[in-house]
Amino acid sequence: MDIRSARYFVAVAEDLHFGRAAKRLHITQPGLSQGVKALEKAIGMQLFERGRQGVALTAEGEALLPEFRELLARADAVDAFVKILAEQFHGSLTVGYTRSAGLGRAFDLISRFRGACPRLRIQTSSASSSSNLEAIRERRLDVGFVRPPLPDDAEVESVSVGREAVLVGLPAGHRLARSAEVRRQDLVGLPLVYFSESAGGLWHSMLSAVYGGHYFPEICREEPDVPHMLAAVAEGAGITLVTEGSVAMLDVPGVELRRLSGSPSVGLDLAWRGDNTNAALRTFVEFVRAEVAGSAPGLSPRAALPEPGPGLRRYDVN
Numbered sequence: 179m180d181i182r183s184a185r186y187f188v189a190v191a192e193d194l195h196f197g198r199a200a201k202r203l204h205i206t207q208p209g210l211s212q213g214v215k216a217l218e219k220a221i222g223m224q225l226f227e228r229g230r231q232g233v234a235l236t237a238e239g240e241a242l243l244p245e246f247r248e249l250l251a252r253a254d255a256v257d258a259f260v261k262i263l264a265e266q267f268h269g270s271l272t273v274g275y276t277r278s279a280g281l282g283r284a285f286d287l288i289s290r291f292r293g294a295c296p297r298l299r300i301q302t303s304s305a306s307s308s309s310n311l312e313a314i315r316e317r318r319l320d321v322g323f324v325r326p327p328l329p330d331d332a333e334v335e336s337v338s339v340g341r342e343a344v345l346v347g348l349p350a351g352h353r354l355a356r357s358a359e360v361r362r363q364d365l366v367g368l369p370l371v372y373f374s375e376s377a378g379g380l381w382h383s384m385l386s387a388v389y390g391g392h393y394f395p396e397i398c399r400e401e402p403d404v405p406h407m408l409a410a411v412a413e414g415a416g417i418t419l420v421t422e423g424s425v426a427m428l429d430v431p432g433v434e435l436r437r438l439s440g441s442p443s444v445g446l447d448l449a450w451r452g453d454n455t456n457a458a459l460r461t462f463v464e465f466v467r468a469e470v471a472g473s474a475p476g477l478s479p480r481a482a483l484p485e486p487g488p489g490l491r492r493y494d495v496n
Contacts, residue, residue: 183217274310274322282423306377325380341443369398369416387442
């Protein structure tokens with residue numbers, strides 16, 4: 179006896195008509211008839227009374243129908259479970275870095291997740307926070323690292339993954355570069371090389387973290403990204419503000435980086451669409467939440483699974 183034969187029996191039992199059941203199953207009527215007869219032979223019982231008046235269940239068929247329905251429900255649940263596992267551990271995930279994150283927290287989380295799920299295909303890209311949020315809304319990205327504050331959006335969920343230190347970039351030989359740490363009040367009055375306000379939450383949060391919201395610096399020049407901002411500083415255009423992670427692999431001649439008094443920092447969030455059903459996404463979010471909480475996550479499909487069918491238990495996969 180196999181699952182296909184069980185489906186044949188249940189279909190005929192529900193329609194009490196071989197022709198209609200065959201059409202519903204997308205098979206020929208002779209093939210369905212032969213399948214049911216093979217099932218009856220295998221179990222040693224007649225399941226249907228066949229006559230000029232049509233088809234009717236025997237007493238044995240009536241008794242077995244609920245059992246076969248439960249069997250098919252279990253089989254369907256197992257099939258769904260297997261598909262979720264395949265997508266979760268062998269599927270794909272599209273991730274967007276925010277450009278300001280560099281080799282900081284975001285890169286570290288992705289590296290750890292790659293190690294935990296080596297068969298999962300992870301495609302990464304890099305853009306501003308606002309571009310990442312737009313790509314998430316339009317389903318071009320599964321998940322993205324973004325800088326808070328995030329705009330109100332019922333479709334997008336997020337979790338904080340940490341904070342990153344803000345550094346000041348100074349032209350080589352600048353008077354403030356003589357100290358290992360620069361007082362924030364000493365930045366007042368100095369022209370600032372910065373990026374476009376359209377990039378997202380980082381524009382406001384970094385200015386607020388450094389200047390405290392009581393002073394707005396003169397933005398003397400806008401550049402598209404950190405390398406160009408540092409290049410402008412090296413030319414003597416002004417000073418700039420960068421996150422520590424964004425300059426981890428950059429060594430621009432003519433620029434000196436210094437920490438700031440009070441250790442100002444900016445947040446980093448992970449964002450995704452709440453209605454995204456990609457099981458790999460749920461696995462990644464579960465992983466990140468556990469990392470943020472400081473625990474070693476046991477990667478399991480629990481959060482991604484629908485309620486199991488009758489008789490099917492959930493098992494963690496460690």
